Amino acid sequence: MASNTGQMGYLPSGGAIFCTIPDIFYLPELIFGGLVWCLIASTYIIPYNPQAYVITVSLFCFVVTFLWMMIFACGAHRNRSSWAGADVAYHAFATLLYLSASVLIAYWCILYRDGNGDMGITSYKLDIAASVFCFVSTLVYFIHTIFSAIRWKSF
Template identity: 75%
Template sequence: MHTHMASNTGQMGFLPSGGAIFCTIPDILYLPELIFGGLVLSLVASTYILPYNPQAYVISVAIFCFIVTFLWLMVFACGSHRNKSSWAGADVAYHGFAALLYLSASVLLAWITITFGNSDLNGTLIYQLDVAAVVFSFLNTLLYVIHTIFSAIRWKSF
């Protein structure tokens, strides 16, 4: 049995489980990551996806990160990680990888929006959806970066 309490930052060699994941940093970021990821996916999927357009990559990143983040949330919520340092290290690795994926997708999405935003192919509504997707994509990148940093701090405390 673990004898010390989790701090707000989830440090001190403690990986929360159950409802405690919604009370500690970085684990509290799972929900916004899922919400913003779902918004990116929905917004990009509701626009034109041209064959030569890298928006398919953006959708793939959004789907991958949404599914894996949800599964990661379930592992922590169910307590399957058993408070081990290897899970803390894997948490850092996954969120760092997700941050890099989202950064690359965000840059591509911003490029697409700038390049195709004023063309006759896209109307004003499509342009606005793309701009919103870019904003949420960069916000999700930031969330994953913050999650990575605080996960690394927690991992070092093991």
């Protein structure tokens, strides 16, 4: 019987990363992280808000996740358990970064719920959408961390 979780103790490379768990989560991480990045970048920036931190987190995680996915796709990891441990460490770190960014942008939306005229309400709605996608990104990174830890323990 076929399994989509891949072989235990095996790090896939090439196109197999798009068919195995946890590596299948790379694409949702990039999509939702890119949405957070775009939504925050398109809002009106008001002084003393956490948008700079949120966009820094989303940009950092987007770039590093893309590079990490390319390392696995090109087979540069050579099926070593140290790469599996590094995968767990990176995704746990990214989960914490996204969780802190999610809480900050949600708190900012609660404080700024009235808006200032037409431009303010549009920025508020974009911040709300960014907050939702930031929490979704946190969830996807968390799920990837859990499955990466299971894979790492199987080495």
